[in-house]
Amino acid sequence: MFDEWQMYPVIWDAIRTDVDHTGLQGEYILTGSARPAEGLTMHTGTGRISRVLMRPMSLYESGESTGEVSLEDIFNNKDISGVSKLSLEDLASIIVRGGWPASINIHNDIKYRISKEYVKALIHEEVVKVDGVERNPEKMQSVLRSLARNISTPVSKETITKDIKDNFDNDISRPTLNDYINTLEKLYVIEGIKATNLNLRSKYAIRTTSKKIFVDPSIATAVLDITPNDLINDLNTFGFIFESLCIRDLEIYSQSNGGNITFYRDEKDFEIDAILKLSNGKWGAIEIKLGAGYVDDAAENLLKFQEKVNPKNKPAFLMVLTGATYSYRREDGVYVVSIGTLKD
Numbered sequence: 001m002f003d004e005w006q007m008y009p010v011i012w013d014a015i016r017t018d019v020d021h022t023g024l025q026g027e028y029i030l031t032g033s034a035r036p037a038e039g040l041t042m043h044t045g046t047g048r049i050s051r052v053l054m055r056p057m058s059l060y061e062s063g064e065s066t067g068e069v070s071l072e073d074i075f076n077n078k079d080i081s082g083v084s085k086l087s088l089e090d091l092a093s094i095i096v097r098g099g100w101p102a103s104i105n106i107h108n109d110i111k112y113r114i115s116k117e118y119v120k121a122l123i124h125e126e127v128v129k130v131d132g133v134e135r136n137p138e139k140m141q142s143v144l145r146s147l148a149r150n151i152s153t154p155v156s157k158e159t160i161t162k163d164i165k166d167n168f169d170n171d172i173s174r175p176t177l178n179d180y181i182n183t184l185e186k187l188y189v190i191e192g193i194k195a196t197n198l199n200l201r202s203k204y205a206i207r208t209t210s211k212k213i214f215v216d217p218s219i220a221t222a223v224l225d226i227t228p229n230d231l232i233n234d235l236n237t238f239g240f241i242f243e244s245l246c247i248r249d250l251e252i253y254s255q256s257n258g259g260n261i262t263f264y265r266d267e268k269d270f271e272i273d274a275i276l277k278l279s280n281g282k283w284g285a286i287e288i289k290l291g292a293g294y295v296d297d298a299a300e301n302l303l304k305f306q307e308k309v310n311p312k313n314k315p316a317f318l319m320v321l322t323g324a325t326y327s328y329r330r331e332d333g334v335y336v337v338s339i340g341t342l343k344d
Contacts, residue, residue, distance in 0.1 A: 001029040006036035035186045056099030056216040058252040060343040067343035082327035084340025092228035098218025115218035142168040148220035152243040154209040196262040196275045217244040239290045253344035284317040292324035299334040
């Protein structure tokens with residue numbers, strides 16, 4: 001096994017050549033926390049090297065989801081039931097702690113430091129190591145703060161630039177912003193969630209600006225210095241960051257099923273938080289709500305969305321994903337699923 005192989009990219013080509021000579025399988029594991037710079041490897045590795053994106057731990061992997069409800073069952077139109085063990089306070093703590101393996105078994109407040117230390121190392125060390133280019137730590141922190149402030153929204157780069165200038169007293173040019181965002185993507189700190197390309201009958205144009213999300217919601221809380229109590233006392237912010245937690249877990253569960261996550265939003269700002277599509281073409285629409293009090297509105301939104309869909313491409317399911325206690329199926333067919341009961 002070669003850790004951080006991207007720092008010595010010649011390893012890739014040497015292994016690719018050795019695999020050609022021996023014909024053996026499973027001989028090497030290459031791990032890295034960043035993508036290598038373009039053009040540093042001579043060969044793609046196609047047919048010889050498989051890529052697996054490793055994410056932080058989901059709630060099911062960390063033992064905090066009961067796993068009573070599976071996406072497989074939902075895609076197969078089965079009835080469900082489940083009871084989450086997680087309170088609102090538990091969810092706030094889990095979000096700030098994050099899905100980092102090192103933090104899972106720490107039971108005091110030290111567990112909250114891991115994401116903060118990660119962000120410090122990211123700003124002052126990792127953004128330089130990735131390609132040897134010096135970047136302004138204050139500006140990088142401002143970019144991260146703006147992304148965190150606009151979490152779970154399809155924010156444009158123009159909005160980020162204005163937000164940085166208005167709130168963090170930093171001017172940043174568009175080329176610099178592009179470089180900083182590309183660097184964060186290379187380091188697997190953020191990723192883009194694309195707008196859906198489903199065949200819909202809506203008379204309104206679909207907006208195509210992608211959402212920039214953190215691979216773990218604890219990065220956002222660390223950047224903004226948010227505590228679990230802060231989330232409990234600001235349920236609006238809690239809701240946005242809870243959505244980020246749910247998208248993280250949906251990404252993990254969909255990846256294990258050969259699927260991907262997109263979202264829908266049209267020019268009238270009608271939005272569906274997540275579209276989960278499998279490689280076999282089956283897909284489902286998901287609204288994400290922190291509390292049970294928003295379930296009826298979310299279900300109504302999903303049913304309206306279903307009317308916009310081409311009848312030949314109907315969703316396999318409609319789901320409201322919540323931070324509430326119970327998972328069940330409504331009389332209108334919409335699934336209500338607690339994130340504390342979900343698995344792949």
